[in-house]
Amino acid sequence: MQNKIKKILVTGGQGFIGSHLVDNLVAKGHKVTIFDRYYDDKKFKDYGWKGKVRFRLGDVKDRDSIIEGVGFNDITVNLAGILGTAETVNNPIPPVEVNIVGAINIFHALKEHKKRGFQIAVGNYWMNNPYSITKSTAERLALMYNKEHGTDIRVLRGMNVFGERQHHRPVRKIFPNVVVPALLNKDITIYGTGDQVMDLIYVKDFAEVLARVILYDNIPNDIIYESGVGGGMTINKAVDLILKTTKSKSKVNRVPMRAGEDKHSVVEISEKGWQDLKKHLKFYPKDLTPMNKAVAQSVAWYKKHLKEFSWD
Numbered sequence: 001m002q003n004k005i006k007k008i009l010v011t012g013g014q015g016f017i018g019s020h021l022v023d024n025l026v027a028k029g030h031k032v033t034i035f036d037r038y039y040d041d042k043k044f045k046d047y048g049w050k051g052k053v054r055f056r057l058g059d060v061k062d063r064d065s066i067i068e069g070v071g072f073n074d075i076t077v078n079l080a081g082i083l084g085t086a087e088t089v090n091n092p093i094p095p096v097e098v099n100i101v102g103a104i105n106i107f108h109a110l111k112e113h114k115k116r117g118f119q120i121a122v123g124n125y126w127m128n129n130p131y132s133i134t135k136s137t138a139e140r141l142a143l144m145y146n147k148e149h150g151t152d153i154r155v156l157r158g159m160n161v162f163g164e165r166q167h168h169r170p171v172r173k174i175f176p177n178v179v180v181p182a183l184l185n186k187d188i189t190i191y192g193t194g195d196q197v198m199d200l201i202y203v204k205d206f207a208e209v210l211a212r213v214i215l216y217d218n219i220p221n222d223i224i225y226e227s228g229v230g231g232g233m234t235i236n237k238a239v240d241l242i243l244k245t246t247k248s249k250s251k252v253n254r255v256p257m258r259a260g261e262d263k264h265s266v267v268e269i270s271e272k273g274w275q276d277l278k279k280h281l282k283f284y285p286k287d288l289t290p291m292n293k294a295v296a297q298s299v300a301w302y303k304k305h306l307k308e309f310s311w312d
């Protein structure tokens with residue numbers, strides 16, 4: 001690992017994954033600036049960032065503001081994104097603008113300034129919804145920039161990241177949409193049979209893998225790194241684990257699949273993904289937080305913050 005202190009710009013740094021990455025980088029002694037389209041004073045207070053983390057108001061769609069931000073830093077991490085599988089099906093323009101055009105603005109700035117960069121990608125890159133399509137396009141563009149323009153943009157696909165601070169609206173992510181009703185003993189909604197395989201990775205473990213991808217010198221940038229746990233956890237199994245941890249009396253309702261998602265989908269880290277983590281990042285399965293512990297820690301956080309999650 002490179003020990004030198006770096007100046008790091010994190011676009012979308014106030015979001016769920018971004019906030020944990022910021023904590024990880026600050027703990028390692030780096031100087032972090034968040035680049036986001038709004039400023040959230042409550043997060044700066046609650047996460048202990050005041051006086052430690054800088055903030056730059058801006059939009060990745062705006063080439064001028066991003067080019068300046070990239071120039072002031074050693075590394076730029078692009079986490080800004082419009083999320084949502086079914087949520088984006090009827091409104092594909094915002095994901096195209098932010099996930100593709102915004103990413104190109106950053107790649108262009110990295111090329112101009114000759115700085116290291118990072119692009120986040122998704123495990124369900126092959127699904128036909130605007131979110132997966134735009135994220136998959138951006139990861140391919142990053143590889144194209146590296147090959148044709150000599151940039152050093154590292155790409156990491158995250159599987160189903162879960163943990164403290166993840167929100168349940170407007171995008172329906174699985175973990176908060178099971179934990180919150182479970183804690184309230186309200187009905188839980190599952191789309192499809194629940195046999196779809198997903199790969200739940202604890203956000204603090206994901207942030208550590210991400211930090212290594214950006215901080216390590218001389219690692220390949222012509223491959224796509226992956227971060228997940230593996231082992232084939234179905235949605236039904238994950239729901240059972242959460243119900244057990246929360247000691248909930250909630251009932252599970254099964255409803256038809258949503259638009260833009262696949263009935264028999266398998267989203268999981270590949271064997272090559274694990275080999276790359278071990279070989280290039282020295283990250284091994286033993287470094288993961290045990291699933292029961294990660295779920296218990298996350299559930300404890302949701303219990304404490306339940307009032308912030310309105311449910312009808």
Ligand SMILES: NC(=O)c1ccc[n+]([C@@H]2O[C@H](COP(=O)([O-])OP(=O)(O)OC[C@H]3O[C@@H](n4cnc5c(N)ncnc54)[C@H](O)[C@@H]3O)[C@@H](O)[C@H]2O)c1
Nearest residue numbers: 012014015016017036037059060079080081121158160161
């Ligand atoms: N959550 C997951 O399981 C997961 C898995 C793989 C990849 N990802 C990717 O990780 C990234 C972060 O995801 P998250 O779950 O933290 O989402 P999030 O919605 O919590 O965070 C996204 C952040 O991006 C910011 N943002 C959006 N549009 C912007 C713009 N135009 N300019 C500047 N900032 C903007 C938002 O304000 C927010 O702070 C996304 O790019 C997402 O595609 C997420």
